[in-house]
Amino acid sequence: MNPDDWAALGVLRELSGALLGARSGAQIEEVLTRLTVSLLGTRYALFLRYDPAQDSLRVTAEAGEHASELGVVLPRGQGLSWRAALAPEPVLHVRGDALPPETVRLPGSPTQSALFAPLRTPGGKLLGVLTAGRIAPDFSARDEALLVIFANSGTVTLERTFEAERAAAAREGALLALGLALEARDYETQGHTSRAVALAERLGRALGLGEEPLDALRQGAYLHDIGKLSVPDGVLLKPGPLTPAERALMRDHVLTGEALVRCIPAMSPEVLAVIRSHHERWDGTGYPDGLRGEEIPFLARIFALVDVFDALTHARPYHAARPVAEALDIIRAEAGRHFDPGVVAAFLGLMEGQPEPVERSFRG
Known part of the structure; x- marks a missing residue:
């Protein structure tokens, strides 16, 4: 050669x-x-x-x-x-030495x-x-x-x-459709899925997540409450306090959701962890496993805060929407109890000076 x-x-x-x-x-x-x-x-x-x-x-x-x-x-x-x-x-x-007439040349070339x-x-x-x-x-x-x-x-x-981008877009659309299936049952939560996904991605980037964990966080955010499809309307839409039996049924949605999503090909353990563990608390009083502190998967710790913030700032059957400033005060007070203090610090920095969300009525 x-x-x-x-x-x-x-x-x-x-x-x-x-x-x-x-x-x-x-x-x-x-x-x-x-x-x-x-x-x-x-x-x-x-x-x-x-x-x-x-x-x-x-x-x-x-x-x-x-x-x-x-x-x-x-x-x-x-x-x-x-x-x-x-x-x-x-x-x-x-x-x-033989440039044809249609040659496009910038001045000075x-x-x-x-x-x-x-x-x-x-x-x-x-x-x-x-x-x-x-x-x-x-x-x-x-x-x-x-x-x-x-x-x-x-x-x-x-x-x-x-091809990979088309497959990712198709997957993203399918995950969004699954998230919207739950919203179709619970009118008061319309928009929660899209808002939670967007805010979780922003917070993940602020915390320095790479593209792969960000993707898992997005997928988990889309599917976090999919297990509620198995919860009866009488419990899911109940405006007042839940009985102990109803509360136990509601808590089971994370296990049901994990089991459902486990059937979807190529779902990573990180996605399943968001679904299973986003109701765990930093002080160990959450569910379903009573995990404490850094025992809780990091992506679940991120999404737990996002989920609560969106619930606080948008009206639900059992509470009115709170102003952003009040919701941030609640998040701040729960650092080290409900939420990872490091995640709280990043979130407060991200949300500084953010405008109030616009409440819309979907009841016509």
Whole structure:
């Protein structure tokens, strides 16, 4: 194997490793442009993402030495990126001494050769165009082949990411639907699921959670009260105090919910812990297991506070909505008793200066 072949293998190894670490479309586009410049020795690289709604190409990533072009939009048919996107060939090579009339150049751009490699799925769906420029020397056949490999690798990785995003969106919708199923029975709690999920995510980020625990916290928040579907209306909707037997039945909803959600594929132990343990208390007087302090799973400690705050600040059959300031005073007083003091401190910092929630009537 000659030195050029070894060099090409090194380029592809670095590209594949970088793409494996990308977790979003924007990260993939950044990797493609950055490594095009560093590994192919180009003056610049741009990624133009295809927007099917506008039927246009838009610069969404750039690297190298050139005027800032982020956000530049090319309507269909405008510029060489579109010529490459609409042509059957895998790459378009335009030499600096032979730029066609439709070339789009920003003021001050030097004369240079350019390569354009469209990203197309096997079914012909256009994802974008990867383009690179160099003043000298002109691009070789090896450069063309490597840019095509970059584009093909980007296509595969983007498709993988889009599939994961679609699956996540479908899962999120299904979890929301399950949460709303309970709200359909209990009219006074409408909006609780969406509010609790949003606030739990904000608090989790304030506490420094990474994406995976944040995802588990969101899932647990969607499903935290799903076990109440097994509680009779006479107990669930009772406006007055519950009898000891009714209270025991109500408390069982966390165990029922955990058992139900355990049947959903790929639900993590962290999600189940939120459902089972969000009624535990820092001082050990909660349920169902009487856990104390750090025995309580961290995500459940976070959600316990969010759940109580939302219940305090929105009307229920057994109490009127409290002002935010009053609810925060209650949360503050319960630090070290009901709630983890560290979680309380983060929550109070997050909620400082927040406006009052708007109460709406759903009774027509």
